[in-house]
Amino acid sequence: MKANCWYGKEDMRVEQVNDPKIINRGDIIVRVTLTAICGSDLHLYGGFVPTMQKGDIVGHEFMGEVVEVGPDVKKLKVGDRVVAPFPISCGACFFCEQGMFSLCENSNPNAWMAEQMWGHSPCGIFGYSHLLGGFAGGQAEYVRVPFGDVGPIKIENGISDEKVLFLSDILPTGYMAAEQCNIKPGDTVAVWGCGPVGLFAIASAFLLGAERVIGIDRVPYRLRMARENTKAETINYEEVSVLETLREMTGGRGPDHCIDAVGMESHSPGLQYAYDRVKQALMLETGRPIALREAIMACRNGGTVSVPGVFGGFVDKIPMGSLMNRSLTVKTGQTHVQRYMRPLLDRIQNGDIDPSFIITHRLTLDDAPDAFRTFRDKQDECVKVVLRPS
Amino acid sequence: MASQTMERTRNRPAAGQPATGGAKDLLGKWSPEQVANGLGWFSLGLGFAELFAPRLMSRVIGARENHPTLMRIFGVREIAAGAMILSGTRTVGCWSRVAGDALDLACLGKTIATPGSDKARAIFSTANVAAVTALDAATAWSLTQSHSGAFNVRIDRSVIVNKSPDECYRYWRDYEHNHPKFMGHIESVTENNGRQHWVAKGPAGTRVEFDAELTSDQPGKCISWRTLEGSDIDHSGSVHFDPATGGRGTVVRVNMYYSPSSLASAGAAIAQLLGKVPEVEMYKDLRRFKQLLETGEVVRTEGQPAGRASGATWLDSIARD
Numbered sequence: 001m002k003a004n005c006w007y008g009k010e011d012m013r014v015e016q017v018n019d020p021k022i023i024n025r026g027d028i029i030v031r032v033t034l035t036a037i038c039g040s041d042l043h044l045y046g047g048f049v050p051t052m053q054k055g056d057i058v059g060h061e062f063m064g065e066v067v068e069v070g071p072d073v074k075k076l077k078v079g080d081r082v083v084a085p086f087p088i089s090c091g092a093c094f095f096c097e098q099g100m101f102s103l104c105e106n107s108n109p110n111a112w113m114a115e116q117m118w119g120h121s122p123c124g125i126f127g128y129s130h131l132l133g134g135f136a137g138g139q140a141e142y143v144r145v146p147f148g149d150v151g152p153i154k155i156e157n158g159i160s161d162e163k164v165l166f167l168s169d170i171l172p173t174g175y176m177a178a179e180q181c182n183i184k185p186g187d188t189v190a191v192w193g194c195g196p197v198g199l200f201a202i203a204s205a206f207l208l209g210a211e212r213v214i215g216i217d218r219v220p221y222r223l224r225m226a227r228e229n230t231k232a233e234t235i236n237y238e239e240v241s242v243l244e245t246l247r248e249m250t251g252g253r254g255p256d257h258c259i260d261a262v263g264m265e266s267h268s269p270g271l272q273y274a275y276d277r278v279k280q281a282l283m284l285e286t287g288r289p290i291a292l293r294e295a296i297m298a299c300r301n302g303g304t305v306s307v308p309g310v311f312g313g314f315v316d317k318i319p320m321g322s323l324m325n326r327s328l329t330v331k332t333g334q335t336h337v338q339r340y341m342r343p344l345l346d347r348i349q350n351g352d353i354d355p356s357f358i359i360t361h362r363l364t365l366d367d368a369p370d371a372f373r374t375f376r377d378k379q380d381e382c383v384k385v386v387l388r389p390s
Numbered sequence: 391m392a393s394q395t396m397e398r399t400r401n402r403p404a405a406g407q408p409a410t411g412g413a414k415d416l417l418g419k420w421s422p423e424q425v426a427n428g429l430g431w432f433s434l435g436l437g438f439a440e441l442f443a444p445r446l447m448s449r450v451i452g453a454r455e456n457h458p459t460l461m462r463i464f465g466v467r468e469i470a471a472g473a474m475i476l477s478g479t480r481t482v483g484c485w486s487r488v489a490g491d492a493l494d495l496a497c498l499g500k501t502i503a504t505p506g507s508d509k510a511r512a513i514f515s516t517a518n519v520a521a522v523t524a525l526d527a528a529t530a531w532s533l534t535q536s537h538s539g540a541f542n543v544r545i546d547r548s549v550i551v552n553k554s555p556d557e558c559y560r561y562w563r564d565y566e567h568n569h570p571k572f573m574g575h576i577e578s579v580t581e582n583n584g585r586q587h588w589v590a591k592g593p594a595g596t597r598v599e600f601d602a603e604l605t606s607d608q609p610g611k612c613i614s615w616r617t618l619e620g621s622d623i624d625h626s627g628s629v630h631f632d633p634a635t636g637g638r639g640t641v642v643r644v645n646m647y648y649s650p651s652s653l654a655s656a657g658a659a660i661a662q663l664l665g666k667v668p669e670v671e672m673y674k675d676l677r678r679f680k681q682l683l684e685t686g687e688v689v690r691t692e693g694q695p696a697g698r699a700s701g702a703t704w705l706d707s708i709a710r711d
Contacts, residue, residue, distance in 0.1 A: 005697030017695040024687050051705055055698030072686065090685040094552050094638060106681045109689050110709035112674060124689070130705045136694045146689050 002389065003057040003140035004368040009047030012369040017057065020136065020144035022070045028148030029068040030084060034161040035138050036061040037368070037385045038169060039195050040310045042376050043265065044128070048286070049312060051113070051130040059139030060086035060126040061168040063161060066152075067142070075149040082152035084145050085337035086169045088124040088135065091150035102334035107146065108133045117313070122334055138168075139368055141389045153341040162356040163348055165386065166200070171355050172340035174200025174261070177308035178208050180331035181257035188212040188250055190298060192291040193261035194222040194234070196358045196384045197308055201259050202232045203353055214255065216242055216291075218267075221381040229357045238269050246298045254300035263309025266290035279316060286313030296322050307332040361385040422532040426480040429487060429526060433472030440465030452511030453501050464494070484530035491523035545669045548643040549676035553683045555631035555640045556610045561683055562629060562642075563613065572678035572688070574671060574711055585618075598623060624649035642679065644672060674710065 003017045020029055038061055043049050063083040066076050076082065088107040089096050095103035104123035108114060114121035114131050124146075127137015136144065145152060155164055174197050181189060189205040191198050194217035205213045215226040215234045223234040235245050246255055264287025267273055276288035295305050296319050305328055323330065347353055360383045363371050371385045420428075440447050444461035467490055475483035498516040501507050551558055561568055565579040565586060577589045577597070585603050592598040600621035606614040606628075616626035627646035634641050648668060678688050694701035 001695070003695060003697065007697070013697070015697040017697055020695050021693060023690055023693055026685070026687065053698070053703045053705060055696045057696060088689075090681075090689075092552065092684040093680075094550075097552070106685050107689055109691060110706060111677060112670065113705075113709040130703065130709070133689075134691050134702060134706050136691070136696060136701065140695070142695075144694060147685070 001141040002365055003136070004059060004365060005054075006044055006052055006056045006058050007054045010045060010373075012045065012058070012372050014366050014368055015055075017140075020142050022068060023144065024146055025070045025072040026147050026149065027070040028066050028073055028076055028082075028145050028152070030062070030064045030082060030143050030145055030152070031067045032062050032064040032138060032141055032143060032389050034063055034165050035059055035140075035365075035387050035389065036165060036168075037139070037371060037375050037387070039197060040128070040263075041372070043263075043310060043312070045372050045376060046265065048264065049129050049131075051134075053130060053134070056127065056129070056134070057136040057140055058127040059137035060128060061165065061170070062126075062138030062143060063155075063165050063168060064143075066148075069148060073148045076152065076154065081155045083155060083164050083167045083341065084126075084138065084143070084152045085167075085172075085341060086126055087122075087151075087334060087337055088126065088133070088146050089150055089338055090147050096150070099336060099339045101151075101336040101338040103336075110134060125334070139365065139387065141365070151338055153345065155345075157349075159349065160356075162359060162386065163354060164345065166196075166355040166358075167337075167341050167344055167348075169335065169337065170196045171200050171344055171353075172337045173197050173308050173335040174202075175204040175207075175340055175344060176333070176335045177201045177259050177261065177306045178204035178210075180306045180333075181205070181208075181259065181304045183208045183210050183257065185209045186211045187256040188214070189257045189259065190214045190216060190246055190255035190295070191232075191259045191261055192216045192295055193263075193309065194219070194226045195261065198259070198261035199226055199229070199358055199383075200355065201261050201308065202226055202230045205257075205259075206230060207347070207352060212249075214246065214249065218269075219378055222378075222383060225358070225383060242294055243298055250300070254298050255303070256300055257304045257306065258295035258299045259306045260292045260295045260309045262291035263307075264288060264311045264315070266292070266309075276316070285316045287311045287315045289315040289318065293317065293319055296328065299326075299328055302327045304329045304331060306330075308335070358384040359386055363387055365389045422529050423480060425525070425529045426475055426484050426533060429522075429529060430472045430475030430480075430483065432522075433468045433475065433487060435472075437465045437468030437470075437472055440468060450511065451498065451501060451515040452508035452513075454504055454507040464490075481530065481533040484526055484533060487526040488523065488530055491519060491526055494519050495523065543648040543668075545646045545648065545672060546644070547669060547672045547676055548641050549673075549680050550634050550639060550641050551680045551683050552639040555633055558631045558640045558642050558683060559610045559613075561679070562631075563607070563609075568682070572682055573675045574678070586615075590623075642676065644676065646672070 001017060001019050002014055005013055005015050007013055041058055044052060044058055066078055066080045066082060069076060069078060087102040089101040089104040090106040093105040095105060102123050108121045108124040110130055110133055111121035124133030124135055126135050178201050183205060187210050189210045191201050191213060194215045198215060202213045202215050213232045215223060215232045216237055217223050218236055218238040223236060226232045226234055235242055266288045268290045272290050276285060276290060279285035280288060299305050360381060363385060365387050368387055374380055374382050375385050440461050444458035445456050447461050448456050471483055471486045471490060498512060498519060501512045502509060565581055569579050570576050575591045577591060580587050585601060588600050588602060590598045600623045601618040602615050603618060604613060604615050610631060612628055612630040614628035617624055625646055625648045627644060630643040632641045632643060681688050692702045
């Protein structure tokens, strides 16, 4: 089969590889009908994620048709149409039973390695380095999905792939980020990053009752997409000071909640960026938390800073004093996708949200290597790339 | 979720007794461990000086010519030895210091013999290095001595399992069917009248066999065992199945006593880095035990597709085996 494989920094190649097979008794094999490139895949592309190995198949947002089931699979049958969640979860450990699927204790066979880095290991993830299990990912024609009965959600009606694909990752991610803010009616929420996750966080914040949502970015077409598809107001951080503008917009108090949908590859026009870039190059810092610092400083007293943006290691100069002295709550995490798939599918089918509005590029799997560049460099007004395997 | 403590003791300690340190009186009031730590810091300091001021260091030892690259390499070696000692692998770290000292003495000897070098400085440096060598050797020897003797390495590890103590006990008690599934290095176990014959994979494709017996067996609570006389390996231990707090299942706690002669101490430091020391092996075994009990299988990726010859890589092997 064809698959998009990582071979180094800025080196993705579509290669002929073996087809997947059933390895564990609970596995299913999915023939992929639609897949996508995630913002976090760009960290792989940029060489920022350790423990990648040449030849790793990447991708963790995928859906398709079940073509094979393992002997212990009971809920799914060959022919079922499913969307697969990006976290791999066993369904039987303490965390899965609590609904914290991205913290599964059994699905990362390389947990010992992740423990050295993070103290304890989260779940295994498709196509996202050997620290998280080294699982073959979803930018391919076929994918083996462990614990097939636990994760994938069956799509029963004829709703289009484009409307449901993002249940795999980014729609639940934006939603969980907003949900973690514990939004009360009348609240103002500020969202750093108007990429796909940020856009869904904005939309979710409105669904959850926010009165004002402010999207922050520097790319005009993304700010426009936020304004045209949601009721968001926007700030371009290259034109104005974000902190001052947020202060003025909220009568000095600051937004009630702040969402960092940027993560470790943050950017700013000033000295902060130079500082963090240099530290990154010297390996004294593994990420640039510029948006995170700003979100903390902007947040009103007692508010919540919600961080869906991906970080891998250690960052510098976090305003701990601002957090502590002002009763801020920080909520984070890899999304517990399985928990949100059913409720969000219902929302989509009710017409509350149509996630396909973010798609700007519809390409094939063969285009993946170029598409990574287009997506990363925001060429051609790119917001989200979806890929059809054939 | 899986936790560990490791203690080095002279003899197998009575239950609940704390470990005692190694031989004291090495340098009056300091134990070999403390002296080793001091040497570790010294190595780090010296190493950084050699790495970042190699020309200055060359002058200090009286060398006529500058060999900054060589000095930097020595610096990296010193830092590595110091890091090894300070991160806990003291014995191997101290012996590697001794090896480094021997190399230093050889180089200093050449410096003294080279015409045009500052002989006074070189001889002074050599005297210093010789004194440090003596200290390194005495410390390394003392640390090695404190490891000898039977059954004095104790390893504790535990894992929390989302099943009842009875279920955990029953799974563990069926050695023949289940131990080869979760113990990474065990090929087979056969049991007859409370006596067990174990076949394990040794290093480099060898096989290690030993006999063991259960010294106590309380269903749902704990099992104790020891290897029998004449086995290749000496160990004894017990596994306890304690209810976890909050009704969250069982804490499966293993205490084992090893004879360190069954461990290859020369490669110990590297083995530690690669996760192939007994406490880490036990951690991995217990994780697999938990997975089998909670999900029925151990998730693998060997055989999955990839843009290379094999689905899993050496990195996965380090993390899993």
